[in-house]
Amino acid sequence: MANTTPDPWRVAMVVPLRGPAGLFAPSCEAVAALAVDEVNARGGILGREVVAEIVDGGDEPWRVAAEVRRRVDTGAVQAVSGWHISSVREALAPVLAGRVPYAYPSLYEGGELRPGVFCCGETPEVQIAPALRWLRDELGVRRWFVVGDDYVWPQVSARAVRGFAHELGLDVVGEAFVTLGAVDRDRLLDRVERAACDGVLMLLVGQDAVEVNREFARRGLDDRLVRFSPLMEENMLLASGPDATANLFVAASYFRSMATTGAMDLLGGYLDKHGPAAPALSSAAESCYEGLHTLAALATRAGTDRLAAWDAVVDGTAWEGPRGTVEFRGRRARQPVHLAVADGVDFDVLTALPSIVP
Known part of the structure; x- marks a missing residue:
């Protein structure tokens, strides 16, 4: 009997495994695993199981872009997200724009408007x-x-x-x-x-x-x-x-010590999954969580994997999470700070x- 299970929907999570931002990596990987579990518990993305693959974002930006491009060219990943610095984003965005969705959840300097690039961090x-x-x-x-x-x-x-x-x-x-x-x-x-x-x-x-x-x-x-x-x-x-x-x-x-319902739910889920010895839950890690949920929210609203449809529905896409209400307006994510x-x-x-x- 033929296997009718759809292939997984793979996301390249670009996080620094070395360099000055390397201390974020354990928390980012741990919280990404939680976000994957949550998205899959709700049916995945477009009916497909989500799988996160870690890519080292601490290498030279052009090398990071070359590795991600290789994975996109071969169909090995269907989307990109993760916490990484803006120089890496500047190398990735031209490679990814118009090809696969790229949810960039890190705080950044603003001004990113390329098609298929969805920035949900603070400016x-x-x-x-x-x-x-x-x-x-x-x-x-x-x-x-x-x-x-x-x-x-x-x-x-x-x-x-x-x-x-x-x-x-x-x-x-x-x-x-x-x-x-x-x-x-x-x-x-x-x-x-x-x-x-x-x-x-x-x-x-x-x-x-x-x-x-x-x-x-x-x-x-x-x-x-x-x-x-x-x-x-x-x-x-x-x-x-x-x-x-x-x-x-x-x-x-986001701060780990926030007493809002969404922040406490994230902390509870994180500790349930990884235990009290888990890497410190942090704002950088929470960005990875936001990135995966951004992809899920946009996919749900678009109802298709056509990237043009994602761009068409981005304004008005909103969700509730650890940061409170996050909503895209003018292609920019608005959220409490x-x-x-x-x-x-x-x-x-x-x-x-x-x-x-x-």
């Missing part, structure tokens, strides 16, 4: 600008020094920050960009110490931020300077250590940030 105008306004109003932080890794997300975000500063009456008193994965933290913080700043805006990834956090505390800078980051998750706090996270503020759509302060190796969520930016 600077809803993540950084409202946080800067809150820190100005509540803590009096007006003079900022921007530090970042030297690639597209920090560079474009820093450009946006200059505009936000003008609108909010803030001063950007200095900027420094460092080689991804090779931070000279002494030289970097020498510049910060010499600057007349109240706060440091960190656009650093993974281990790069960890190293700066440790040196920041060693010099006692955390006693007089606020740090703010749109990319500082639970694994990075653990790696930094509880003595290196004072006066560190973070804006994101929260401000938290580090409390040792966890986050204390302070407030929801307004969705309208001045």
Whole structure:
């Protein structure tokens, strides 16, 4: 008797297995497995069982793109998602646009509108600008020094920050960009110490931020300077250590410590699947969860695997999850964003940030 079971619907989950963002990988892999279980429990995607395949997103971007392209060319994967940095997205999007759906769930600099590319992460105008306004109003932080890794997300975000500063009456008193994965933290913080700043805006990834956090505390800078980051998750706090996270503020759509129904459901499901010794559930990992559920939501609304149909229905596609309500409008995902302060190796969520930016 012929086998009538449809082939699996395979998703290449591109996550960094090396480099400064490699510390995200265990959490990303673990939460992707949970998301696959949930999607399959609801019938899969277009009636096909979902299978996630991990691709190393920590390699050179062109190599990552070549590997994913090979899998798409041979029909080995039907979609792409996962947490990875914007330079990898910039290499992947031209390869994938118009061919297979690509759900990019990481926070990013904004502006991605290519067909078949569905970005559901936070962008600077809803993540950084409202946080800067809150820190100005509540803590009096007006003079900022921007530090970042030297690639597209920090560079474009820093450009946006200059505009936000003008609108909010803030001063950007200095900027420094460092080689991804090779931070000279002494030289970097020498510049910060010499600057007349109240706060440091960190656009650093993974281990790069960890190293700066440790040196920041060693010099006692955390006693007089606020740090703010749109990319500082639970694994990075653990790696930094509880003595290196004072006066560190973070804006994101998800924190493990959030007490909302969706966030608690995710944490409960994660612990049920992997147990208490699982890698720390984090905002980077939750992005992978969002990516798979984005694909499922779009497939359900389109009712077909034709990518043109996905593009046609993206506006108005919405779902409820750990972040609350996520809805695409103008091809951009809208979602709540929260401000938290580090409390040792966890986050204390302070407030929801307004969705309208001045």
